[in-house]
Amino acid sequence: MRIKSAEFVISAVDISKAPQTKVEIAIAGRSNAGKSSFINFICDNKKLAKTSKEPGRTRLLNYFECNKGEFFLVDLPGYGYAKVSFDEKRRWARLLEDYFEKSKGLRHVFLVVDIRHNPTKDDIDLINYLYHYHIPFTIIATKADKLSRAAQQRQRRDIAAFLKIGTDNIILVSSIKKTGKEAVLKKIFEIIQSA
Ligand SMILES: Nc1nc2c(ncn2[C@@H]2O[C@H](COP(=O)(O)OP(=O)(O)O)[C@@H](O)[C@H]2O)c(=O)[nH]1
Ligand SMILES: [Mg+2]
Structure with a gap:
């Protein structure tokens, strides 16, 4: 499996504006x-998705088309940002619930967590939606470069135990040091194969 091309398609305000896809993998997680x-x-393109030091700004479903439509990645709005209003949190929750319920092409969720911390209550709420809608997921424990090798393995076991899932459902990555990509591509290959 290789990602030969990746292109931005649309920032959709809700699921009704989303493109039709056959295989879609959503990327969820805290701001x-x-x-x-x-x-x-993973797409080998520094400018594809906007990254920021200012969290909590994306309120849209951002679609990226990979390998000319073989599959799509959807960058979901991040949650857990303290400085947003109650109304805004409600709006966020509704947008995501709607997405998980109605997205026809959705096959898998990559839930991105910071490897240094146990998943938060918001992460658990999201996982409960995923169980509810029978959507399989993999934990992407990122920022692995912040920990020693031994600590990375320890955190992987801790997060697995905390979530009551197998350690093979957790992929360790560092987007800065560019480690863990092979395991992610292997997972994407499996998702496409079983779609
Ligand atoms: N050390 C380290 N920093 C990272 C890594 N991935 C992201 N960051 C930093 O974390 C911050 C938030 O990243 P971003 O991708 O915008 O997070 P998002 O809000 O979840 O989309 C930025 O300052 C990134 O440079 C990583 O693998 N290692
Ligand atoms: Mg972002």
Whole structure:
């Protein structure tokens, strides 16, 4: 599996504006977890998804077409940003619920978490939606460069135990040091094969 091309398609305000896809993989996670950096890393294009030091600004479903339509990546709005209003949090939750419920092409979610921390309550809420809608997911534990090798493995086991999932459902990556890509591409290949 290789990602030979990746192109931005649209920033959709809701699912009704989204393109039709056959295989779609959504990238979810907290604001600032490293979702956009992860997309740029695996697509080998620094400018594809906008990354920022200012969290909580994306309120749109950003679609990227890979390998001329073989599959799509969707950069979902990040959650858990403290400085947004209650109304805005509600709007975010509705947008995502709607997306998980109605997106026909959605086959898998990559949930991006910072490897240094256990998943938060918002992450758990999201995982519960995914179980509810029977959407398979893989945890992408990113920023692995911030920890030693031993600590990375320890965190992987801790996160797996915390979420009651197998360690093989957690892929360690660093978008900065560019590690973990092979495991991600292998997973994408499996998702496409079983779609
Ligand atoms: N050290 C390190 N920093 C990262 C990594 N991935 C993202 N970041 C940083 O984390 C911040 C948020 O990244 P971004 O991709 O915009 O997060 P998003 O809000 O989830 O899309 C930025 O300052 C990135 O440079 C990584 O693998 N390692
Ligand atoms: Mg982002």
